[in-house]
Amino acid sequence: MTRSAARASRDAPHVLIVGGGGTGGALAHDLTLRGIRITLVERGEFTSGTTGRHHGLLHSGARYAVNDRESAIECIEENAILRSICPGSFEENDGLFVAITDEDMAYYDDFVEGCKACGIPIEELTPEEALRMEPLLNPELKAAVRVPDATMDAMRMPLRFFATAKHRGATLYNFMEVLDLVVDGGAVTGATVRDLVTGSEGDLHADLVVNATGPWSEKIARMAKVDVPISPSPGVMLALRGRLCNMVINRMHRSGDGDIVVPQRGLSVVGTSSWT
Template structure:
């Protein structure tokens, strides 16, 4: 059976970028619809490390991205406070790091406008007693920990309030084209097998690491370098501050406190297929070894589980084998000027932290193409948190931890990670 629908703008991809674009479109008064092949945030947005960057990580290597991260970090704290835990961040120089990097790091943060403060080591160890006592320097920056599901569902909720439609489990199988113009898509319902045809005035490709596959359906080549990264959740929240090694970005150099656990990550490996999420033994072992450099007792804690995500890195010209060298910046591609295909725009690259800016740039491009002037308001709009709508579809671990600590969640603990009791 085939169903036909129509919309003004169709967005492909239900990760943070696509949802950000949908929310922005709907708020600017466009009739908009989003298609996601699985559930919301089951792509990279639900498989990332959870760090709301201050920009510190990119300050030395990529100052432009660093500035963008800091500006967006400040905005997101305002518009989605319910999804952010203000852990603060520390960059620490261990005996394994180049001592000269500390100075470069502090200078680069200052030049990018990122607030940075050096801490005495005694103060560092007072704040985070499990850290390596041989750390020689420590810098505090405004990193934070962010819950992607809370954020993505708030964006979807906000978009629906402005009249947008979100269709999950609809995989786009074809872009419909007529005379060098994309006119809509054909999608398949993954649950019923039903075919859906959607006619659209414009299609926005926000499929992250899969954006190259979508662009190919319109005969456009978009070179995405899928960079796989593995993370491991440990059974204990060893730190309350987000810890980064103070060196050039490398494997296993960030420890993020999330609820009751701490997550160490990541690796960075180029893969040919963004659906290749296999985790190799060496990747988990490397995370454990690197964790030990930050926290000497790291391996005495228990790894609970490992998962992988794929970075949607964009590179026009062929990249080398090192995915860490590909920019974390983003780009909006107008396929009319680039490839001679009208009615089709792709948003590629970027970070979770910069999703709002990516959405703003994309919708600005849509407005430019449609010759309409509708200013972006997402930097000043509070997103609707779940509990304002009474129905809680998933619980927050913080709340369960509070209940557990106050005797309101009795019974034997059978899952330390999710704080599930036998009762």
């Protein structure tokens, strides 16, 4: 069967995805490629949850290369996949990790070694080379490393997944809220939903129900008496009008407060999604 012939037949297994963020959209795209029948419900606009509000950084994995190599490897692999399947969705601007203090330099060797071990292509730069690329860097910088970070539009990129899933026959509902899960003999077999536009309610049934509700996963799982503990972590991001830089600028040290600037179209987003 060719990829274009993989449109789901009426007898194909049916999956109900709850949540229309990046996870739900990408899953709908992937499963329709495999000939699975998809229904997806989202209680707001698509990408209106965490996905539409994130930093917009396509991670190279370098940020995790010292502390969490498993995530770093996953990031660089996904980075390459997303660039190839979503061309045009990214500003391919690369990133710099910049060492300013002696403390940053103490992290440098571990950082370079970690990136190499994780297969993240890097280029070690002199301060002069880095300043030529980004003239507003602190002129006292001691060293910089170029990494394949990129910037994405947090809403437009995932909308491509919804579009291709719909093109392949997925049924996508926005403004449709899951009120409860239908549980039969210990298995989740569907969901009770409310159409937030008309107010009508009903049950949707499926062979499999996927909880793709991000930070709301705990609440949805509880409907099936399943415990999925979610732990919030603190972080602050500030969107400033105008671009301070064209590349993604990271401080060369362990994740902390305010250690990254992501240029996002006409804005500069400064901050850290989590400093813990």
